[in-house]
Amino acid sequence: MEKQVLRITVNSEYHELYIKPKRLLVEVLRDELGLTGTKKGCNTGACHACTVILNGKTVKSCSVLAIQADGGEIKTVEGLASGAELTPLQKSFLDHGAYQCGFCTSGMLLSATALLAENSKPTVEQIKEGIHGNLCRCTGYNSIIRAVKAVTEGKYEEGSQ
Amino acid sequence: MIRDFIYLKANTVEEALDLIDQHKEDYKVICGGQSLLILMRQGLVAPEHLIDIKSVEELNYIQFDEKEGLRIGATTTHRTVELSPLVLEKFPVLVHMEENLASIQTRNWGTIGGNLCHGDPAGDPGPVFMALNGAVKIASKQKTRTLTLDEFFIDYFETVLEEGEILLEVRLPPIPPRTAVVYEKFNIIKNDQGIISVAASITLNNDGLSCNDARIVIGAAAPAPIRAKETEKLLIGEKISKGLLEKAGEKASEEADPVADIHASEEYRRHLVGVLIKKMVEKAWEQAKAQVK
Numbered sequence: 001m002e003k004q005v006l007r008i009t010v011n012s013e014y015h016e017l018y019i020k021p022k023r024l025l026v027e028v029l030r031d032e033l034g035l036t037g038t039k040k041g042c043n044t045g046a047c048h049a050c051t052v053i054l055n056g057k058t059v060k061s062c063s064v065l066a067i068q069a070d071g072g073e074i075k076t077v078e079g080l081a082s083g084a085e086l087t088p089l090q091k092s093f094l095d096h097g098a099y100q101c102g103f104c105t106s107g108m109l110l111s112a113t114a115l116l117a118e119n120s121k122p123t124v125e126q127i128k129e130g131i132h133g134n135l136c137r138c139t140g141y142n143s144i145i146r147a148v149k150a151v152t153e154g155k156y157e158e159g160s161q
Numbered sequence: 162m163i164r165d166f167i168y169l170k171a172n173t174v175e176e177a178l179d180l181i182d183q184h185k186e187d188y189k190v191i192c193g194g195q196s197l198l199i200l201m202r203q204g205l206v207a208p209e210h211l212i213d214i215k216s217v218e219e220l221n222y223i224q225f226d227e228k229e230g231l232r233i234g235a236t237t238t239h240r241t242v243e244l245s246p247l248v249l250e251k252f253p254v255l256v257h258m259e260e261n262l263a264s265i266q267t268r269n270w271g272t273i274g275g276n277l278c279h280g281d282p283a284g285d286p287g288p289v290f291m292a293l294n295g296a297v298k299i300a301s302k303q304k305t306r307t308l309t310l311d312e313f314f315i316d317y318f319e320t321v322l323e324e325g326e327i328l329l330e331v332r333l334p335p336i337p338p339r340t341a342v343v344y345e346k347f348n349i350i351k352n353d354q355g356i357i358s359v360a361a362s363i364t365l366n367n368d369g370l371s372c373n374d375a376r377i378v379i380g381a382a383a384p385a386p387i388r389a390k391e392t393e394k395l396l397i398g399e400k401i402s403k404g405l406l407e408k409a410g411e412k413a414s415e416e417a418d419p420v421a422d423i424h425a426s427e428e429y430r431r432h433l434v435g436v437l438i439k440k441m442v443e444k445a446w447e448q449a450k451a452q453v454k
């Protein structure tokens with residue numbers, strides 16, 4: 001089957017690739033671009049470990065054909081920090097131990113990042129809604145929720161540490 | 162493993178219908194792929210040509226007119242419906258439905274058209290649109306037709322769509338005065354598909370006491386969402402009472418035709434139909450009554 005051109009911007013970097021149209025976005029990110037921070041869990045659309053931000057909205061990269069993202073802008077977990085400077089959410093995840101095995105962490109971070117971009121002061125209920133699809137097999141939900149909450153309380157604003 | 166296919170992207174309705182017409186011997190339409198890719202991964206669907214309508218912007222809209230009601234284009238995502246102030250004002254039941262449909266990620270990419278055309282009897286929009294007396298506009302290269310939602314679903318994962326046709330839009334007439342429409346599904350895990358779901362629309366008479374019209378729809382209780390017409394008849398003309406709700410619940414569980422699966426036995430599903438019907442009819446009735454005062 002013929003390969004087709006795919007033009008995507010991932011974490012502000014432009015890529016032109018040739019792929020088979022059946023390739024899923026998660027495969028292109030991990031296998032073609034080496035961005036293995038995006039995790040493939042169930043590969044059936046259920047666990048949301050593979051969450052990335054596509055054109056400003058979270059999607060499951062295992063449930064989107066890469067070719068459908070043509071022309072799009074993608075943010076993966078690798079694109080959150082600028083250099084060594086972690087985002088407030090990333091710092092808060094570290095401080096609150098909001099990960100155990102870490103498999104769900106990148107998806108959680110992207111869901112929470114998208115949530116805070118839409119609503120900078122979510123209630124605990126809204127935080128739960130925001131990460132609702134993201135499963136954590138280690139069931140560390142409480143610390144994840146606390147980590148997001150701490151950011152909304154301004155504890156990680158620039159200069160506060 | 163997904164089998165190889167030839168990928169063809171449409172940017173307009175015309176392009177989509179042309180592409181479908183050219184490849185009608187073996188094609189499948191993809192929009193958000195939230196349902197289709199699961200089937201393709203399992204090898205249950207393996208089209209030679211995959212025609213992508215996700216970028217057909219002319220079908221991405223929500224419009225309201227006092228006379229015609231609401232029109233939702235097929236490529237509109239669940240999330241767009243959920244966050245629309247217009248929908249919240251005119252059809253709040255749709256916002257409630259969307260907030261309980263799958264995850265944000267699924268709603269961000271999955272579409273209203275894809276949901277209906279997938280024909281899953283446990284889907285949420287089908288029963289709600291049926292209770293709202295909705296219609297769908299369908300087109301092929303040769304013709305365009307409009308059908309009611311009642312006529313749209315045929316069987317498990319089967320709709321009236323014929324070869325060459327795509328769904329263009331959903332139309333929901335304005336909600337009549339003294340009417341409330343409510344929806345709820347029963348599930349074990351929040352936002353999962355319903356084990357049973359019920360949508361109820363109740364219109365009261367001027368007196369604010371007796372029922373003038375009812376549209377009751379049950380999801381996941383048969384090969385397609387069904388109107389509980391006997392239950393509707395039982396309600397129309399009556400005043401609400403505990404006894405009436407009880408009877409409505411019993412009638413509806415007789416009308417349902419559920420099957421047993423890993424989620425629930427047939428018996429349990431019938432029981433749930435009774436429980437949800439009572440709850441939804443009462444809720445719609447009370448909300449409609451609040452409008453009369």
Ligand SMILES: Cc1cc2nc3c(=O)[nH]c(=O)nc-3n(C[C@H](O)[C@H](O)[C@H](O)COP(=O)(O)OP(=O)(O)OC[C@H]3O[C@@H](n4cnc5c(N)ncnc54)[C@H](O)[C@@H]3O)c2cc1C
Pocket residue numbers: 044045046189190191192193194195196197198214235236239261262263264267270271272273274275276277278279283284285286322326327328329352353354355
């Ligand atoms: C984890 C998960 C949970 C879910 N939970 C729910 C839930 O709680 N409630 C619920 O209702 N749904 C649920 N769904 C289903 C999902 O929301 C819908 O089926 C989805 O929105 C389909 O839209 P799509 O654009 O992705 O369609 P696709 O997957 O692209 O297409 C689905 C089918 O429709 C056809 N099609 C698509 N658009 C058109 C068109 N315009 N004209 C003709 N044919 C068309 C395709 O050929 C295909 O057969 C869930 C899905 C997942 C993965």
Ligand code: FES
Pocket residue numbers: 039040041042043044045046047048049050051060061062063
């Ligand atoms: S890997 Fe994508 S949802 Fe589980």
Ligand code: FES
Pocket residue numbers: 098099100101102103104105135136137138139140
């Ligand atoms: S930390 Fe292990 S899955 Fe969440």
